[in-house]
Amino acid sequence: MRGDALLYSRSDALELSWxxxxxxxxxxxxxxxxxxxxxxxxxxxxxxxTHIYSHPYVLEAPVCTPTHNIINNxxxxxxxxxxxxATKSLIALTNAxxxxxxxxxxxxxxLALSGGETARSLFEIWKNQYNDPKRWKNVHFFWVDxxxxxxxxxxxxxxxxxxxxxxxxxxxxxxxxRIQGEDIPYREAERYSRLVAExxxxxxxxxxxxxxxxxxxxxxxxxxxxxxxxxxxxxxxxYAVSRHPATGQRxxxxxxxVILASREILIALVGERKKELLHRLVxxxxxxxxxxxxxLSHTSRATIFTEIELNSKxxxxx
Numbered sequence: 001m002r003g004d005a006l007l008y009s010r011s012d013a014l015e016l017s018w019x020x021x022x023x024x025x026x027x028x029x030x031x032x033x034x035x036x037x038x039x040x041x042x043x044x045x046x047x048x049x050t051h052i053y054s055h056p057y058v059l060e061a062p063v064c065t066p067t068h069n070i071i072n073n074x075x076x077x078x079x080x081x082x083x084x085x086a087t088k089s090l091i092a093l094t095n096a097x098x099x100x101x102x103x104x105x106x107x108x109x110x111l112a113l114s115g116g117e118t119a120r121s122l123f124e125i126w127k128n129q130y131n132d133p134k135r136w137k138n139v140h141f142f143w144v145d146x147x148x149x150x151x152x153x154x155x156x157x158x159x160x161x162x163x164x165x166x167x168x169x170x171x172x173x174x175x176x177x178r179i180q181g182e183d184i185p186y187r188e189a190e191r192y193s194r195l196v197a198e199x200x201x202x203x204x205x206x207x208x209x210x211x212x213x214x215x216x217x218x219x220x221x222x223x224x225x226x227x228x229x230x231x232x233x234x235x236x237x238x239y240a241v242s243r244h245p246a247t248g249q250r251x252x253x254x255x256x257x258v259i260l261a262s263r264e265i266l267i268a269l270v271g272e273r274k275k276e277l278l279h280r281l282v283x284x285x286x287x288x289x290x291x292x293x294x295x296l297s298h299t300s301r302a303t304i305f306t307e308i309e310l311n312s313k314x315x316x317x318x
Contacts, residue, residue, distance in 0.1 A: 086270035115157025146179035224253035
């Protein structure tokens, strides 16, 4: 054991563990002893535990064990976690994010945000349930993508983050790094690329976010990489300009290599409109490349949070 520090718990890990244990101990001290279940070491589990197994929603745990193995070649590294409803899915995603951020107690935590309807729902939850600025004190906020509009425009991803979360919660403005969508697109993509490269740690020549929050469009676009811009999945640029295939609107987006370099990728797929999308991704057996299938097939760090249940024929458990 001498000289091998990996055999010991780090001080910050111990500190974080007490963050979760202390409230449990306080609760037990206030509760009557008959509400606690004791059983001898080495004996079978007590009967009371079957109540948890038969009511998986009591602890807001996944409906089933998160699965690493989906029956196809597209998502075979992707964890899918199922929850009772969309709100609980977004809360679970938030908890995963904040646990990761809390583990980096004395270091900046670099987070890339997305936009869209799901992001707005997420910001509402953060405003109402995670509104202590101390929770976010080491988080530095960047963007996955942005529309080329001003920050006052309601199509701006930054606009809704500022309105629903940053301002109400009192997030430190010095920790917010928005894409300036009102500027010349190609020039802004270059500026933002330099900013990210200067601030973030390097991973094999690519800046590495600690966590990237993503959605997936019904056409299987991811970030603002659409099916007409798949060259951006392998681009050497960190951020680049893309065009929406239907409207022609220009956007500034992370490229595929930056997304894949992230330490953790958390994806929210919630709502009835995403049901057909998730079933399509899971059931696909061909090698058709879309932005979503490319990212999911090239990472082992992605977790999907959803309330959309898949049947047993679509899932294979290891």
